[in-house]
Amino acid sequence: MAQFELSKARVCAVVNVGSGRKAGPTIATQLHERLSGRVAELDIRKVEKGEDLLAIARDAVEQGFDLIVAAGGDGTQAAVASAVTGTDAAMVVIPGGTFNYFARDLGSGETVDEALKIFDAPMLRRIHVGEMNGMIFLNNCSFGAYPEILKRRESIYKRWGRSRIAAYWSAVAALWNLRHPLKLVVRANGTERRFTTALAFVAKSAYQLEVFGLEGAQDIRDGKVALLVARAQRPAPLVKAALRLAMGKTARYHDFDLIAAEEMELETLPKHEYVAHDGEKTWMDSPFRVRVRHHALAVLVPAESQGRDAA
DSSP: OEEOOGGGOEEEEEEETTSTTTOHHHHHHHHHHHHTTTSSEEEEEEEOTTSOHHHHHHHHHHTTOSEEEEEESHHHHHHHHHHHTTSSOEEEEEEOSSSOHHHHHHTSOSSHHHHHGGGGSOEEEEEEEEEETTEEESSEEEEEHHHHHHHHHHHHHHHHOSOHHHHHHHHHHHHHTOOOOEEEEEEETTEEEEEEESEEEEEOOHHHHHHTTOSOHHHHHTTOEEEEEESOOSHHHHHHHHHHHHTTOOOTTTSEEEEEESEEEEEEESSEEEEEETTEEEEEESOEEEEEEEEEEEEEEOTTOOOTTOO
8 A cells, every 4th residue: 555645636526415314415514624725626526316426426537636535325436436447546435325335345434434534644555346347346246136125125215214224124025025036157267057046146345245144255355256146046045045144144155156256257037137236226238247357446545444455
């Protein structure tokens, strides 16, 4: 890692005012108070619901800003990372969502106040990210049941509010109503394997796998992606596996098959698949070509951070 010269940086803060508990306006004020007068230039851009956050972040990079502050949940972080990856710019993570896995993985702080301390002694680290069909992802991409979970979660959030309990309940409700398993062909490490499954996901966060008691964390630290394929095909066994997952008591080597590689190709049936990625969801076409972009994203972390890709 290297020291980042904040005083010379042109800084653009991209604040998603609709993330998580709607704390965006407060975060924008905190960023202004913390950075005003300490950087060469400060531009705070509040992103409202329906606006193209990725385009706003890309504009900031193209305009020559050295540092993009991403304030929001994991979807916000992934959008900003997509704009910053492979460029001379860096990003810093200010958590404003429900789970904030990327912030926790980096060791940059689970709260806004903790993350703002990064600016006291910012260190620059280059990390690995995942890419699928040209789309950058930070935590995971999922097929099968999980996109349905996200759809169910939004309706539960609207009725009961955003919370981790509501998110877990949406998972159980969606899994119980699952009807159609996914057919999946995986080509990796010179071999081809075929699965029929209710759920498959490609992980790039060792921290997230460890939180849920899943194998594959060390493979990710070794610069690979980890594909986990649920052995369950029907609602009842999948719900049981999901509950074990939520409690961090997954039966390793029993609930999921693991394939780890630096790159892989996934072919699904149906071909037109609803994909969940870092908390967002998008219709995409199979086949899905997945690879690791090594040291492609520059991020600011606290000097004492031992998080993602610290070695």
